[in-house]
Amino acid sequence: MRFSERLHEKVKPIWEQKHAHPFVRGLGDGTLNREAFEFYMKQDYVYLVDYTKMFALGAAKARDLDTANWFSKLLHETLHFEMDLHRKYAARFGISNEELESTIRTPTNIAYTHYMLHVAYSGTIEEIAAAVLPCAWGYWEIGARLAETNPKSLEHEFYGDWVKTYSSKEFGDLAQWLIGFIDRAGEGKPERDLAVLEEIFLNTSRFEYMFWDMAYHGHDWPAEIKANGNVTQVR
Numbered sequence: 682m683r684f685s686e687r688l689h690e691k692v693k694p695i696w697e698q699k700h701a702h703p704f705v706r707g708l709g710d711g712t713l714n715r716e717a718f719e720f721y722m723k724q725d726y727v728y729l730v731d732y733t734k735m736f737a738l739g740a741a742k743a744r745d746l747d748t749a750n751w752f753s754k755l756l757h758e759t760l761h762f763e764m765d766l767h768r769k770y771a772a773r774f775g776i777s778n779e780e781l782e783s784t785i786r787t788p789t790n791i792a793y794t795h796y797m798l799h800v801a802y803s804g805t806i807e808e809i810a811a812a813v814l815p816c817a818w819g820y821w822e823i824g825a826r827l828a829e830t831n832p833k834s835l836e837h838e839f840y841g842d843w844v845k846t847y848s849s850k851e852f853g854d855l856a857q858w859l860i861g862f863i864d865r866a867g868e869g870k871p872e873r874d875l876a877v878l879e880e881i882f883l884n885t886s887r888f889e890y891m892f893w894d895m896a897y898h899g900h901d902w903p904a905e906i907k908a909n910g911n912v913t914q915v916r
């Protein structure tokens with residue numbers, strides 16, 4: 682069994698719950714509340730700002746030039762292809778790029794990105810790949826499944842662009858490269874190293890579910906403390 686198959690088996694119950702989540706279903710059948718989508722899109726934009734750093738750190742920690750090249754490609758495509766989708770949706774909502782970038786991260790968003798970045802700063806290139814794989818592969822699986830089970834979702838006047846982006850060949854090719862990378866990384870590794878990668882993959886899979894759930898329910902800081910002390914992003 683390839684290592685990616687083992688990982689996929691491990692998280693299948695969590696990933697199936699993502700497919701069944703009302704946010705994801707609503708994206709597919711067009712019933713998703715626009716306010717929930719706007720909240721998600723803003724949070725996701727600042728999530729992606731941190732996510733791009735995973736690839737920058739991956740490129741820095743790569744052990745060969747081909748891997749560095751792929752991680753820099755992942756960085757570039759996230760900044761330009763994926764985040765363009767968010768900028769276009771923001772424009773439709775009348776939100777400027779500056780406003781989008783200054784979105785205050787929710788507790789779930791901070792927990793997720795800080796966990797990933799901790800793995801990236803302290804870990805190996807294989808650990809970075811294990812952390813980002815549920816993001817890249819999971820979104821591709823969602824996009825592809827929506828497009829396959831409900832082809833009309835691709836044509837939806839509002840959510841169609843989202844489904845098109847995440848079911849696209851461009852997005853799928855990047856996810857597939859990461860799957861191949863983790864397969865090669867798993868070859869010949871002792872069980873204790875594989876278990877570490879598996880735990881990271883499991884944790885970010887759980888965070889992926891929580892992100893959908895946060896967006897659907899609008900989970901944020903309590904209003905009475907969010908209103909005070911806003912500062913420009915301090916990193």
Ligand SMILES: Cc1ncc(CN)c(N)n1
Pocket residue numbers: 725728729763815816817820889892
């Ligand atoms: C929370 C989250 N996870 C993954 C992806 C896909 N890059 C995303 N846009 N947002």
